[in-house]
Amino acid sequence: MRSEHSTQKMDDRPARILLKRAEIQERIRSLGEQITLEMQGLTPCIMPILDGGMIFTSDLIRQISLPITLLPIKASSYGQERVSSGRLELPLGVSPLARDQDVLLVDDILDTGLTLTTLYSSLLAAGARSVRTCVLLRKQHAVHLHADYIGFDIPNEFVVGYGLDHAGHHRNLPDIRCLETRKNPKSLNQSS
Numbered sequence: 001m002r003s004e005h006s007t008q009k010m011d012d013r014p015a016r017i018l019l020k021r022a023e024i025q026e027r028i029r030s031l032g033e034q035i036t037l038e039m040q041g042l043t044p045c046i047m048p049i050l051d052g053g054m055i056f057t058s059d060l061i062r063q064i065s066l067p068i069t070l071l072p073i074k075a076s077s078y079g080q081e082r083v084s085s086g087r088l089e090l091p092l093g094v095s096p097l098a099r100d101q102d103v104l105l106v107d108d109i110l111d112t113g114l115t116l117t118t119l120y121s122s123l124l125a126a127g128a129r130s131v132r133t134c135v136l137l138r139k140q141h142a143v144h145l146h147a148d149y150i151g152f153d154i155p156n157e158f159v160v161g162y163g164l165d166h167a168g169h170h171r172n173l174p175d176i177r178c179l180e181t182r183k184n185p186k187s188l189n190q191s192s
Contacts, residue, residue, distance in 0.1 A: 116135070
């Protein structure tokens, strides 16, 4: 017997391709050239923001023709949701190894600005010599937010693939896709 309060579960699926892998790779090559030119004479400390920034970072550092160091940082503000919680979690804190470094903070997407703003300030407070920021994507509603290097400006849609996820899924897709939400009639809650 179906409960009076049955609800439908939403079924999230990657839908249309927003950015194809070839477009992404070409833009990353261009970003690598720009970073190489602008950071000439430095040894950038590349700091990918885990987990989303790791795939972008792994491709980006192969396009930077400078000696680098790599110092990942773990940060999260989304959890299982599609919107930021408004709180940034730094489970491992900011590494003291960032002191006296020229940091290039690399993230997958600039949406609310919470992650980049918080980490930027935290790194300077921890003694980083300089901090620059690089994002693969910037949402349309965030165009007023600053990043030193931006891959693509995109519409205000929830996207997955190429490192971006929803609740831990879809990071391994080679293209960046919009996430479509459909009601799944097979997942009705039932009670007897």
